[in-house]
Amino acid sequence: MSQRESLAGKWALVTGASSGFGVEFATLLAQQGANLILVARRVAPMEQLAGRLRGEHRVRVVVEALDLSAPEAAAALKTRTDAHGIAVDVLVNNAGYGLYGDFVGQPLERTMNMLRLNVVTLTELTHLYGADMARRGSGHILLTASILGFQAVPGYAAYAASKAYVLHFGEALHAELAPRGVTVTVLAPGAATTSFGDVAGQTDKGTLQKLMMSPRQVAEIGIAAMLRRRASVVAGFRNGFIVFLNRFIPRALQRRIFRRVMAGEI
Numbered sequence: 001m002s003q004r005e006s007l008a009g010k011w012a013l014v015t016g017a018s019s020g021f022g023v024e025f026a027t028l029l030a031q032q033g034a035n036l037i038l039v040a041r042r043v044a045p046m047e048q049l050a051g052r053l054r055g056e057h058r059v060r061v062v063v064e065a066l067d068l069s070a071p072e073a074a075a076a077l078k079t080r081t082d083a084h085g086i087a088v089d090v091l092v093n094n095a096g097y098g099l100y101g102d103f104v105g106q107p108l109e110r111t112m113n114m115l116r117l118n119v120v121t122l123t124e125l126t127h128l129y130g131a132d133m134a135r136r137g138s139g140h141i142l143l144t145a146s147i148l149g150f151q152a153v154p155g156y157a158a159y160a161a162s163k164a165y166v167l168h169f170g171e172a173l174h175a176e177l178a179p180r181g182v183t184v185t186v187l188a189p190g191a192a193t194t195s196f197g198d199v200a201g202q203t204d205k206g207t208l209q210k211l212m213m214s215p216r217q218v219a220e221i222g223i224a225a226m227l228r229r230r231a232s233v234v235a236g237f238r239n240g241f242i243v244f245l246n247r248f249i250p251r252a253l254q255r256r257i258f259r260r261v262m263a264g265e266i
């Protein structure tokens with residue numbers, strides 16, 4: 001597929017389409033004429049988005065309400081899209097959340113649910129839809145990671161590790177699938193003005209507040225990188241600079257800096 005390929009009439013599946021980046025991914029894809037499958041737990045915001053996108057862009061939109069942290073959720077979703085006779089050309093694996101705070105002080109089940117969503121279901125969906133794409137010899141997979149995936153982050157221990165998984169998984173798959181016509185692109189955003197901080201329980205933002213990007217900016221960077229067939233992209237110049245600088249900082253110091261930034265101390 002070339003950089004200028006048309007997405008008109010193709011089907012794109014976006015997880016986490018009820019708020020934040022997911023709404024923007026869906027909107028940008030609809031602007032390019034792609035039909036959409038919107039997936040998240042909350043139906044009302046997805047129905048509202050679906051109505052808007054059908055009206056503004058004359059695309060077909062299917063809403064699938066699903067808890068993607070449930071075991072078998074990925075298989076259930078694949079069964080549903082197969083039942084609709086839909087071949088997914090673009091998979092945006094974006095649903096996810098963080099849990100901020102003391103790891104051992106939090107109920108283990110909350111962490112396990114997060115890991116099932118951020119890691120397990122993301123992997124299952126990539127396998128289920130990626131296998132179809134590889135058979136057809138075309139398709140795009142976009143994975144939302146985070147700049148927190150580039151180093152260990154006290155306070156976000158399990159979340160940051162889940163995003164390190166997404167980053168490495170996606171970049172490796174990029175190399176495996178590119179020769180078969182399927183591109184895999186990892187998007188690593190930094191702080192952005194979505195519900196993420198509230199859901200994670202992170203109140204003191206300090207420096208993070210100054211680094212905030214809009215969800216639209218982040219989604220545009222992700223879709224552009226995906227269409228350029230890039231393996232990964234860090235969203236925004238400042239976040240890219242942080243990731244670059246990290247290479248020259250000892251890992252122990254990285255941990256100290258990120259602990260303090262996350263706590264809003266610097």
Ligand SMILES: NC(=O)c1ccc[n+]([C@@H]2O[C@H](COP(=O)([O-])OP(=O)(O)OC[C@H]3O[C@@H](n4cnc5c(N)ncnc54)[C@H](OP(=O)(O)O)[C@@H]3O)[C@@H](O)[C@H]2O)c1
Pocket residue numbers: 015016017018019020021022039040041042043066067068069070094095096097098117144145146147188189190191192193194195196197199
């Ligand atoms: N905003 C940031 O600062 C930031 C930075 C780096 C990376 N990220 C990543 O960006 C992605 C999108 O987050 P966001 O910032 O757009 O936050 P957001 O506004 O809270 O959106 C999260 C989306 O994930 C969905 N979701 C959460 N749990 C789910 C579940 N169990 N099953 C199905 N869907 C579920 C939510 O929908 P429902 O609640 O309706 O299910 C929502 O649509 C996440 O992977 C996040 O880790 C965010």
